[in-house]
Amino acid sequence: MKLSRWLPCLDWSQSYDRSSAAQDGLAALIVTLMLIPQSLAYAMLAGLPPVTGLYASIVPLLAYALFGSSRTLAVGPVAVVSLMTAASLAPLFPAGSAEYIGAAMLLALMSGLLLALMAVLRLGFLANFLSHPVVSGFISASGILIAVGQLKHLLGVSASGESLPQILPQLWQNLPKSHWPTLLIGLLSLAWLWWSRARLKALLQRLGLSAQSAGNLAKAGPVLAIVAAIVAVTLLQLDQLGVRVVGAIPQGLPGLTLPTLDLNLALQLLPAAVLISLVGFVESVSVGQTLAAKRRQRIEPDNELLGLGAANLGAAFSGGFPVTGGFARSVVNHDAGAQTPMAGVFTAAGIALSVMLLTPLLHNLPQAVLAATIIVAVLSLVDLSSLRRTWRYSRQDGTAQLATLLGVLLIGVEAGILIGVALSLLLFLWRTSQPHMAVVGQVPGSEHFRNVERFAVIESPSVLSLRVDESLYFPNARYLEDRIGELIASRPQVRHLVLMCSGVNLIDASALESLEAIVERLHTAGVQLHLSEVKGPVMDQLRRSSFLEQFGGQVFISQFQALKALAPQIAFETLGQGSYRADSTVQFTRKTP
């Protein structure tokens, strides 16, 4: 096995040249400017001292650059994972306490180990159980929950909780106590961030900058807000008026730190760590896949697991907290022209430089500005129109999405996602437990068989052709017995029942028992069972039982063959190639009754 299988950096580093370095450097500069306010803000969201956000943006980026397979994914603290971190730690320790910080690092450690384990055991498929509607509902709800949770910083009041029913009443109650200078700073920041996001680029272009530079410069909008706010607080001594500021931030790089190594605590945090790992992985992989597809590159899920695992382990041992690939900053990184993960290395260097030099300047940064940064960032995650689309497409998927959304908003992030996953599994199983079955007949002039209720088709009175649109397995084994009993009871002329197995991808042991029972009951009613269009893997499995020798019927390669053998008196008008109508009028026209 090649070493580069596990270290994709060996591949791209060989052809790394000055032009790539220049592009990576520019992208890194922009991402760094974007990452500084976000890191501080997401640390605050996670209930941690702001500096931990910067710490979590250094070593994890280096670790991902070594092991990750995406060329342009930008790793670091992200909103949803920070929210999940806070939700799992807040009930245990006071926010910001030493125990809290140690537990956050433990969470990163466990998340890193879980991701690495999933890579080694090739368990990446587990992430697939977070269905798209569940993830979408989860992210929208998290966005709303985060935005509402930040309102307290904007208002300068206190309110805590993990769901809307906990937070909203406190906010309402404390509304009269709002701190006006804080609120003013917050609203001004919000207005500026919104405006700069929507309009700044166009304005800069009108001022003569190229689209590219204008776009890059506009990304610095949040940094400008921070600088302006710090200047304002310092000049007007607003902190004396009660505007809460970030305060003293330790200067210098993080040392090697050890997470709290407490087995009981680890067991308590395990469910949260599993969810954080899965959600982080899903979010990161979908960003990575989208960006890779744009440049016709590929990402390897196993390498992504390893990359994110290494990033989280890095966070655990350098004073950080759980991280993953972020959507907005990866897109920025990609659009700014990043070529390789070296951009991440440069970004890490940029953040490290900031930690060493800039932290004293951040003392007077108002928390309200960070809150505004978070609110603007997360509200772009909220996409309620997708709920309507999903509901329209499938009631089941829509239900799962709505349940996840409401679960997160009303109960909390972990409960919400668990409800969503459980519900999507249950709804799927419920659905397959009562599979669609269609009596089929021959489409005139073809060898094709379709539903008698949808198409004008030819039926034989003595041969019943039944298509089962589901794998035959334990949730529906008994249902099959019931339905076949009913069908045969209502058709006394039938002598042969051909089960068309084109939709049967599995016959498990329970269904095999049911088939044996069906054969026996049909025999007493003078009906013989046959199978048609049995797929290879299913056939292989049936051969390992005695069913095929004992059921007394035949296995036909196609439904057409079955009818030819069992009902030769029916005139099958198989037309030659030339005379077949290309514009087949029977295609999906409902049969007129």
Place this chain on the structure above:
Amino acid sequence: MKLSRWLPCLDWSQSYDRSSAAQDGLAALIVTLMLIPQSLAYAMLAGLPPVTGLYASIVPLLAYALFGSSRTLAVGPVAVVSLMTAASLAPLFPAGSAEYIGAAMLLALMSGLLLALMAVLRLGFLANFLSHPVVSGFISASGILIAVGQLKHLLGVSASGESLPQILPQLWQNLPKSHWPTLLIGLLSLAWLWWSRARLKALLQRLGLSAQSAGNLAKAGPVLAIVAAIVAVTLLQLDQLGVRVVGAIPQGLPGLTLPTLDLNLALQLLPAAVLISLVGFVESVSVGQTLAAKRRQRIEPDNELLGLGAANLGAAFSGGFPVTGGFARSVVNHDAGAQTPMAGVFTAAGIALSVMLLTPLLHNLPQAVLAATIIVAVLSLVDLSSLRRTWRYSRQDGTAQLATLLGVLLIGVEAGILIGVALSLLLFLWRTSQPHMAVVGQVPGSEHFRNVERFAVIESPSVLSLRVDESLYFPNARYLEDRIGELIASRPQVRHLVLMCSGVNLIDASALESLEAIVERLHTAGVQLHLSEVKGPVMDQLRRSSFLEQFGGQVFISQFQALKALAPQIAFETLGQGSYRADSTVQFTRKTP
């Protein structure tokens, strides 16, 4: 809605006549003789006073006769459910105490309510999630566990526990303390019961009885053992020697009793009540279906739920414990010629008479005889050969069966069944998350398409025909993207990809997103996606999204049509009806490489 929909007794009671009554009466007599020792024994197994077994065989039988739909199912205490009752109550209260008895009635009450609720909400399909391998493994393991658990009564020592690792060491340790007179009685009973079960009928026939009467009389073997043992204990005063006997049994019918109505206790017992209800229902329905099929009758799952629910409610309010339909006694009832549930009413009358008259005579009945009765009854439930058969047929089903078996034996009944159910679901999901996909080609001389690796088929170089043998849904949505990416990458000539959807029974919202992503990626590679053989329900759903308008390809009614339209240059040798070879040599012959 007709009243007889919910009261099947209204149907059969209208045509009830003297001849049916005579047959029901005879069957009831035999079942009563069989039920007396079993009721006492299963009460002991459940950790309850023996008389509760008799109580549980009166009112529940009347209730089932009113609501049940099986003509010949015999309801009462059964081994597996008694074991589950003991397993759920033993950790909470001392066996046989007033609290224990009240809790057992509460369990019956909850089980009755749950079954009735399942009937009303039509949730009978939930029982299907107990797959056949899981139920089979569970029943075999329960049989072993029960038999081992009864050895203490045979040896006259004490040993308790809910799994083999708990029971076996105690038995081993206490073996030297075995009570020889008890052991002698136990072994003699065992020998007699085994012999009478295997040989008594033949002997009686040789003595001149008809096969029918000999069979009926042989069923009284256990009663004879009881009578002989009581006589021996009374004459030899064996109870003075330390042979444990049943002791004083209250005489007379049970009054109206109230279960312990304690909400906390009810919550604690809820998981056990759910499992008892489901297992009891599955066991009972499979017996009922088998017997009904023999006489071409039908049972209605919803009526069965209601019948068993009523039976358990009856048990709850007449001093009993959870009951269900028993396999052995239902077969006896059926074979003895029972025509209607009136046989159950007669049986209830017989047991009631016994409680009023015979209980004083049972004082000297040795517990070892009851233990022998249980052991002989449950060992017939053990069927380890089915494990081998299942394993041979399917590794997944075999794994689920083995895990259930070992879980029950090594951990306990509830853990075992939960492990089994969870594992069968997980294995199914794991399997569908990596579905079988086959590149298919045209079977020469037909319109049928099969796997290119299994059949000698015709392929087009520019049109890739891909059959996906699974519904497209969230566990495999991402896998589909990966596989299609690989296939297209390795076939640069391909311009059209036709996804043959004969095995696709569902496309959920996650898979729809994946399809959209696939279409986009294929477009950039110059490949167009098409669909063929899309089933009606799937097509209906796709129409509710914008996919069909946007994907740019066509939906063909069959794979043959697709190839005709997209690769007309390939010579399709569609042969006429007359020239098709009936003995198609391509049927399931592996393609020679």
